[in-house]
Amino acid sequence: MPSTTKLYSSRSRSSHRLSRVFVKIMALVAAVDLGVVFFDYTYISMRDIYLSRFPWIAQQYDPIKAIEPYRDTQQYLNVVETLKQAGPQPSAERNAILADLRDRSLEMIVENPFEAANKSGTLEKIKNRMRDYQPNPEDSSKQAFQEFWSAERLTPQNWASELAFFDKKISPLIASNYYRPIAENNLPVDYFWRIDLIFIGIFGIELLLRTLYLSRRNDMTWRDAILWRWYDLLLLLPFWRLLRVIPVALRLHQARFIDLSRAQILMNRFLAENIAGEVTELAIIQGITVAQTSIEQGAIREWLSVAAAPTVEINDVNEIDELINQVLTLTVRRVLPTIQSDLEILLRHATTEALAGLPFYREVQRLPGVGQLPTEIANQVIHQVTQAAYGGLDQALSDQEGRLLFNNLAEQFTRSLRAELQDRQTLNKLQSLLSDLLEETKLTIIKRLETEDIDRTIVQAQELRQTDSEKKKLPTVEVISPSR
Numbered sequence: 001m002p003s004t005t006k007l008y009s010s011r012s013r014s015s016h017r018l019s020r021v022f023v024k025i026m027a028l029v030a031a032v033d034l035g036v037v038f039f040d041y042t043y044i045s046m047r048d049i050y051l052s053r054f055p056w057i058a059q060q061y062d063p064i065k066a067i068e069p070y071r072d073t074q075q076y077l078n079v080v081e082t083l084k085q086a087g088p089q090p091s092a093e094r095n096a097i098l099a100d101l102r103d104r105s106l107e108m109i110v111e112n113p114f115e116a117a118n119k120s121g122t123l124e125k126i127k128n129r130m131r132d133y134q135p136n137p138e139d140s141s142k143q144a145f146q147e148f149w150s151a152e153r154l155t156p157q158n159w160a161s162e163l164a165f166f167d168k169k170i171s172p173l174i175a176s177n178y179y180r181p182i183a184e185n186n187l188p189v190d191y192f193w194r195i196d197l198i199f200i201g202i203f204g205i206e207l208l209l210r211t212l213y214l215s216r217r218n219d220m221t222w223r224d225a226i227l228w229r230w231y232d233l234l235l236l237l238p239f240w241r242l243l244r245v246i247p248v249a250l251r252l253h254q255a256r257f258i259d260l261s262r263a264q265i266l267m268n269r270f271l272a273e274n275i276a277g278e279v280t281e282l283a284i285i286q287g288i289t290v291a292q293t294s295i296e297q298g299a300i301r302e303w304l305s306v307a308a309a310p311t312v313e314i315n316d317v318n319e320i321d322e323l324i325n326q327v328l329t330l331t332v333r334r335v336l337p338t339i340q341s342d343l344e345i346l347l348r349h350a351t352t353e354a355l356a357g358l359p360f361y362r363e364v365q366r367l368p369g370v371g372q373l374p375t376e377i378a379n380q381v382i383h384q385v386t387q388a389a390y391g392g393l394d395q396a397l398s399d400q401e402g403r404l405l406f407n408n409l410a411e412q413f414t415r416s417l418r419a420e421l422q423d424r425q426t427l428n429k430l431q432s433l434l435s436d437l438l439e440e441t442k443l444t445i446i447k448r449l450e451t452e453d454i455d456r457t458i459v460q461a462q463e464l465r466q467t468d469s470e471k472k473k474l475p476t477v478e479v480i481s482p483s484r
Contacts (some may be wrong), residue, residue, distance in 0.1 A: 020255075026206060027248075027255035030235065033199040034248045037241045040064075040192050048122075048176050066180050066189035072113045073177040076104050080166065088159035090151060098149050105145035114177050126173050133165060193238060203235040285442050292438045 043050075043061060050057045062068075079100055086094045114123040127141035134144035134153075147153055154162055180188040207226065214225040226233070231247045234240075253260040 023251075024255045024257070027251040027257060029199070029202060030244070030248045030251050033203075033235070034244050036195060036199070037244060040195075041242065047178075051176055052172060062178070064191050064195065066191060067178045068180070069175075070113055070117070070177045070179045072104075072111075073108070073174050076101075076108065077171060077174055079104065080163075080171070084163065088154070088156040095151055098151060098154070101149040102146050105149060106142055109142055109145070117178050117180070119177060122173050122176060126170055129169050129173075133169070196238060196241070200236055200238065203232065207232060207236070288438050288442050292435050 043065060047058060047067075050061075079097060083094070083097045083101065086097055108123070109127065112120060112123055114120050127144075130144040130148065131139060131141050134148050136143045136147065148162070148166075183189045210229075211222055211225040214220055214228055215222055218225075220228070231250060234243045234247050237243070249258070249260065252258045
């Protein structure tokens with residue numbers, strides 16, 4: 001009897017296979033929909049090709065675009081068919097038909113029935129072909145048609161060849177003319193929405209089912225579930241249909257019919273090269289400029305003022321006081337030990353120079369047996385004093401009373417520093433220095449961004465993402481539960 005884990009795993013794999021099959025089917029349906037949309041958009045411009053090579057397509061799709069034969073040009077072709085039925089032999093009926101064709105030819109050239117279908121170029125092609133076939137001194141298309149549809153031209157001997165020319169070169173162009181009624185929205189009548197409604201219904205049902213599934217499985221709102229794949233909403237729009245290329249491409253990529261990874265890399269590179277650098281530069285410069293403006297408007301004075309204006313607080317700590325306290329503590333415990341020897345040398349030099357200026361000290365040095373003894377004593381005293389001073393300060397930070405005295409010292413130091421920094425001349429100097437420093441920082445950042453290799457940055461980012469994805473991959477372990 002199979003274990004529960006095996007049964008669950010089997011059902012999960014089966015569900016996953018069905019899901020992949022469904023994704024592939026819907027991707028193909030979306031591709032077909034996009035193909036139909038492209039066909040509809042290009043049908044009018046390609047209709048002449050369909051008429052000449054695939055007439056059955058035009059016969060089936062003309063009603064969708066509400067295309068009807070243009071009455072005047074269709075009647076022209078009907079009269080030509082009547083002429084063929086009359087035969088090549090001269091007769092009164094045949095002469096009357098030829099006269100009618102001459103009148104209709106003149107009317108077609110003057111009134112241009114092709115203009116309504118935006119096919120005036122077709123009429124020009126008809127006129128050029130007739131002038132080339134039936135030249136005349138005036139190089140007139142009207143005269144060419146008049147001579148072509150004459151009894152003298154259409155004799156029994158050349159009847160077949162003349163009509164063959166017309167059927168091959170002129171008749172298809174005249175037949176390509178059409179009429180489309182205009183709707184109340186001032187646009188040609190179009191029934192493509194009837195076909196499009198089928199696809200919209202399919203994708204609408206899919207969106208509804210997916211929304212229900214996501215809202216229940218992930219505890220999402222309907223709005224969030226719909227926006228989960230916002231691009232699918234483009235498949236439901238009855239306008240701007242060419243935008244469907246976006247969801248169709250993504251669906252084909254998800255179904256693994258096409259691979260858009262390379263396109264994504266190129267798009268990221270394009271955005272990085274053209275946008276990222278400018279955005280970064282603008283963001284940093286704007287931030288530094290805001291800091292400069294704040295400093296120039298007296299932000300330092302507000303920060304150092306005891307009765308500062310209300311600011312946004314995120315804790316109960318006075319950051320300025322705490323920073324000074326931390327600096328003093330760091331100075332005592334970390335900085336002084338590293339500079340103790342240098343400090344002794346400085347103090348020794350200062351003491352020696354001070355003693356050398358005293359007449360008594362110079363007289364003592366001249367005494368026999370004394371020599372450099374005062375200097376050595378001073379060095380020992382300085383060493384002992386610095387050691388005692390450092391030890392005392394470190395010990396003071398370790399016990400409660402000493403810590404309290406140190407805090408009082410830090411508080412008094414802070415108040416004194418605040419008071420001294422309130423001096424207008426000092427503040428102006430600080431503001432000027434900080435503003436200049438920020439300005440130099442902006443120029444440095446701009447220079448570095450201009451010389452930064454964007455391609456190298458992109459490659460580094462891709463390598464980091466690849467390394468991160470490899471770290472996340474775990475070995476597959478098949479769990480087999482014991483059978484019951």
